[in-house]
Amino acid sequence: MRRLRLTATTAEGRGIRFHRSPTDFTEATYAQLDADARARAVELTRAGLAPGDVAILAFEPGLPFVRALLACLYAGVAAAPVPITAMRNADAVRQRLLAILQDAGAKAVFTETGALDGLGLAGETSIADAVVIPVDGPSSASPDDWTIPDIDESALAILQYTSGSTGLPKGVMVSHGNLYANQHAIGGVVGMTADSVAVGWLPHYHDMGLIGQILQPIFAGASLHMTSPSQFLRRPVLWLRLISEHKATHTVGPDFAFALCSRLVTDDQLAELDLSSLETVITGAEPVRIDTLDAFTARFAPAGFRGEAFVPAFGMAETTLLVTAHRDAVPPRAVVVSADALERDEIAPAVDGERSARLVPCGAPGLGMDIAIVDPATATELRDGRIGEIWVRGTSVTQGYWRRPEQTAEDFGATLAGTPDEMYLRTGDLGAMIDGELVITGRLKDLIIVRGRNIYPQDLEHSAAALLGTGCLSAAFERPGAAPEVGIVAEVEPSTTAEELDALTAALRARVGGEFTLPALGVALIRKGTLPRTTSGKVQRALTRRLLHEQRLQLVHLDGFEAVPA
Template sequence: MLDESLSPLPAAALDEIRHATVVDALHAHADRIPQDELFTFLPDGEEAEPSLTFATLDARARAVAADLRAQVEPGSRALLLFTPGQDFVVAFFGCLYAGVVAVPAYLPHPAQRARGLLRLAGIAEDAQPAAVLTTADIQAVIETTARTIPEIRGVAWLAVDTIPEENGAEWSAAAPDPDSLAFLQYTSGSTGQPKGVMVTHRNLAHNIDLIRTSLGLDSSTVVVGWLPPYHDMGLISMIILPAMMGIHSVLMPTVAFLQSPVRWLRAISTYRGTLSAAPNFAFDLCTRKVTDEDRATLDLSSWAVATNGAEPIRADSMIRFAEAFASTGFRPETIIPVYGLAESTLLVSGAPLARPWTFRSFDENELERGFAEIVPQDGADARVLVSCGVSRTLDVAVVDPEKHIRCLPGQVGEIWVAGESVAVGYWQRPDLSREAFEATLGDSGEGPYMRTGDLGFQTEDGLFVCGRIKDVIIVGGRNHYPHDIERTAESAHPAIRPGCVAAFGVVSDGEEAVVVAAELRREAADGKGAAEPESVANAVRRAVMQEHRLTARDVVLLPAGTLPKTSSGKLQRSETRKEYLAGLDPWNAKR
């Protein structure tokens, strides 16, 4: 901790202070700036609750830790079941204070309750929690159902909003071992069953410092966001980073943003936000939904860093957003494309080069053969990709996934990562951990590397990501990336919902073939003046043939909200493929 007798340090000096763990950091900030605002929550995306100060969070986390340790042992797991809000933050830090491994999980959505409970059961079976942390209201609603899951049946339940703050008055949270587990981050499951990534305190400290230095953050940074807190991008960038750096974070529920995207931008304008992170679809949604009248009320001149990641990044999305909000003071260079994944805590690359974000046009035919060849953007076979910059402190290699040797610049291979941000493996999955986290180069023996499962290539412009190895559709010996086909299908007909198309491969007559599943806009599904489904499907088939020289074996049109997605909004192509092959409703209804 910092000596309380010391006078306040200047901002420049504070930016150089390092803490071994986030627990050490929060203790120090609670002593140094006890009444400064740490978390401000906007439940409806507009009106703020009283903020959590550094001192208040420290006191409440101590109370949770004291009650938690009275019931479970250090190192045991605690399942966190919350809606976004301050109680989740208190519970998470309470676990860290207690030396209990936090397991953030999202509540099953009422509209997809069966699927949500199935995922929750999978997490519980894997993590074997000793406790469930939640609120009194949520416990009253979900406890009976949750206890049908065998691994939850006999565990302790703690409603953190009912724990008196004075319970922690005598509690002293010991500084954790940097190599001990901080939490289990269950992967999104976009290509398979969720796995618990084991994130240590050392991983967190290293990745937070990588984020800080890569994005040029300092003690004046103000975070504003809406990402779900049980997902790595939301948890680390909006909750752990502010606590580690001693800065202010303004949060709102994801649903508040989705209902009215202008709320995100209005919060940045109101609180003079400087950092906010979002997937690509959010920038598109704002461009489409925020009106001219709303734009006139916004001042986005404070926004210094807008990271775009977690899904394929589209250059045209960023160009449209920058043009649409130029009148608000938003600057194009504010956008920083990033690449990361839970297995590397969060960020891998994103440090901007000595110029604004970069996109290049590559020959699609050559990319399908595994080579990046720059061509004019208006070329018939041009495919635009966005650079995710470089990594300051991680070793990022592009490797032939079969030969395990480094690829040449511009050659497509699997992205491998090494460094202190890389997690220690998957919980209770030694075989998978060895396969994913202990890769070595076949010619030099260098390693260990973590295999990301993502395809990409490197040039002097940085790292370019092409897609997931498991998602690649191989037809006639050519690699086709699903998100390219999805983008083509999405623009084929106005009745198709943006961001709600999944392309995947199935075996037909002994060969792989393409299937496209697309959600219809609600008004189209309701039949209010919409085109006939057959004409929509035919438009998709024509577009896919023209753009990719592929015949879609099937085009399935679905009601809004049908496609499986992760908690962060990523399409789950493998799950979509399973449901298609199983012929589950509503798949049968719209063939």
């Protein structure tokens, strides 16, 4: 908070501009944002909120979100961003909002006038006992009435919600100390200063969008230009045009965004771009593929892009954001390893004629962070070159999951064998250390990553359950490197007709694919009672995927897979 105030007093006219379209934008200087945040923090106090309380941030992308976020930080109130854009259907968005309201025990909802109308909440002055505070008009309070809240670095700053394993939202508790530590860690990698210019389009509620795209420029006092995810997805070249027009030095995006630009930007559009100003391009939030980086570098080299600007990174909401990052004076290069060795949880150089895999190093731990590669079965630390679960500790590791003490203890309280006093966060990701840098090899858990969004298979299955018969189960899984990226296997009654199978397939694709904005969804239907599961009844997703590939499931219908499922 004090760093934000410092930016406001030293930024000299710099601030944030949000581009609603190529010809329409709104903007505010950091001094204006500071004054507005102080006034709206007073509003929060007058509405009965105190440090430690929670306020929901329900916004379309834009400056009002930033105003509300800063107001919460200035009031010592925890901000809980919630998406309300049409990434899901209106009912799903509404249910998620209400679920987070209930879980967080929020006392206020920051939003814009009319923003909730499409969710059936038009004109509401309170939702689930939380007062609704619009921020699109002038504040009713004076910034001069603001006083610094009595909080310390352990005070909760942000509740970063992710999907829970049962479809219920799960709030990651990010403290003010976590924010400060991670901003320092990010700054140590990206080198952003007051003279920098950042451009971004990531969702505001996403950890990379919130912590890396919005707060890092504020922390550094840099100029920031943003547009919305929908604008980017409709016309990816708009992102690059903003970089070109404003001579941006920094940007960030997931792997798919760079692949999309390489594929869709035309020669005529390329000829108009100048990307030579870019110094740092963070890529993360999903697996970093060397083919994507090389293709982007080759495609945009005529526009002045330099491959050494790429900074592959690894992080998550549970560590505020950044854990590791790779920065070098040359473009990122993949480590070519033996695919057979990978299957044995080892890293070994590939030899001629052998199956190989290419892994992109994601760098060394950031400032204040430490990593251990651990055998999850024995909790023993593994030597370099051995694959294990990635455990993390340090100043950016958050306080755990809101109102979930058992899961917090399990995930945030891991200890290495023989060192019970040193606690780590279990990330659920698999990787290894090579020459002091982290490489990611997969996921211990069943997390599905699509276009930079983390999706739990249980959530997809929960969505599908409404369409399935009583007692019919489903298993969802990721298919790395295959098309489609996500598949679902669902049980059906033996009496289901061909017409009903077609209808169910279409309904699953519309409901599950639409709710989670999946680019494509492969659907396989099998006889009821034949889905692989453990003796305790838990669905075995990895085994289901393998048996589907081997054509050993009792299939009655298969749709949407380009080839034999992998």
